[in-house]
Amino acid sequence: MSERRRQFDRDGFLVLPGFASPEACAGLVAAAERIVAETDVDALETIFDAKGQGHGRDRWFLDSGPEVRAFLEDTPEGPKRVNKLGHALHDRVPEFRAFSDDPRLDALVRELGVAAPRLLQSMLIFKYPRVGGEVPAHQDASYLYTEPVSVIGLWFALEEATLENGCLEALPGSHRLGLRSRYRRDGDRAFTERLDPRPWPRAGWRPLPVPAGTLVVLHGLLAHRSAANRSPDPRRAYALHVIDAETEYAADNWLQRPADMPLRGFSTPA
Numbered sequence: 228m229s230e231r232r233r234q235f236d237r238d239g240f241l242v243l244p245g246f247a248s249p250e251a252c253a254g255l256v257a258a259a260e261r262i263v264a265e266t267d268v269d270a271l272e273t274i275f276d277a278k279g280q281g282h283g284r285d286r287w288f289l290d291s292g293p294e295v296r297a298f299l300e301d302t303p304e305g306p307k308r309v310n311k312l313g314h315a316l317h318d319r320v321p322e323f324r325a326f327s328d329d330p331r332l333d334a335l336v337r338e339l340g341v342a343a344p345r346l347l348q349s350m351l352i353f354k355y356p357r358v359g360g361e362v363p364a365h366q367d368a369s370y371l372y373t374e375p376v377s378v379i380g381l382w383f384a385l386e387e388a389t390l391e392n393g394c395l396e397a398l399p400g401s402h403r404l405g406l407r408s409r410y411r412r413d414g415d416r417a418f419t420e421r422l423d424p425r426p427w428p429r430a431g432w433r434p435l436p437v438p439a440g441t442l443v444v445l446h447g448l449l450a451h452r453s454a455a456n457r458s459p460d461p462r463r464a465y466a467l468h469v470i471d472a473e474t475e476y477a478a479d480n481w482l483q484r485p486a487d488m489p490l491r492g493f494s495t496p497a
């Protein structure tokens with residue numbers, strides 16, 4: 228077993244600095260901002276409500292699995308700002324597709340135990356200066372559930388992530404504490420079902436300030452979160468979530484792909 232695998236199994240995450248070049252990071256930021264510039268942000272209505280999950284009653288969100296859609300920050304007083312783009316950048320936007328189809332990622336997730344990787348969702352998380360909101364503690368397997376759990380989050384810092392601008396924070400070893408909730412779809416709504424009422428411990432969280440180009444790999448059961456961006460600097464990040472085709476994808480996950488857009492593995496030619 229590789230040292231990387233041992234560390235991932237022990238902690239539930241890996242921090243891999245220097246994964247993406249400055250040019251690659253700048254290319255994704257430019258592509259994301261081009262999409263935002265082409266979007267009528269004032270006409271958007273769906274706030275990505277990381278705390279209350281209010282977007283779970285909204286088709287703009289619920290049907291976004293195979294699309295590229297923008298979601299808003301909760302800024303009741305200020306102008307509308309984009310919180311994230313999701314959830315099929317890796318399929319629909321050439322720059323994200325090229326970045327995501329990196330054979331190093333295929334090899335990495337296989338090394339971490341994913342037998343048949345499938346690219347499930349992708350997001351550009353903006354965390355713009357002063358408006359980028361908090362992401363409360365969660366496990367990705369709550370949202371992207373397979374039986375058994377297989378989801379791995381690949382989170383790329385496109386800019387330096389700091390304590391001030393809302394870097395990721397992880398709770399080491401929490402991937403061994405079981406799944407605390409499931410986010411389940413029921414027709415036109417999705418809702419959180421609590422499986423374990425205990426709150427996450429207050430102590431033991433580790434902030435992960437990282438330079439641009441760093442890849443943070445997150446076990447699907449690892450508790451992680453990020454604070455609001457209180458700084459004058461943006462903290463844009465790209466997140467790609469991968470599951471194992473040899474597991475069962477839950478029929479009541481919020482994200483469902485249409486039959487004509489099946490999930491694919493890495494490196495499938497466009």
Ligand SMILES: O=C(O)CCC(=O)C(=O)O
Pocket residue numbers: 352362367380382393394395451452453464466
């Ligand atoms: O970028 C963030 O602040 C949070 C990202 C996250 O929680 C995720 O990708 O699962």
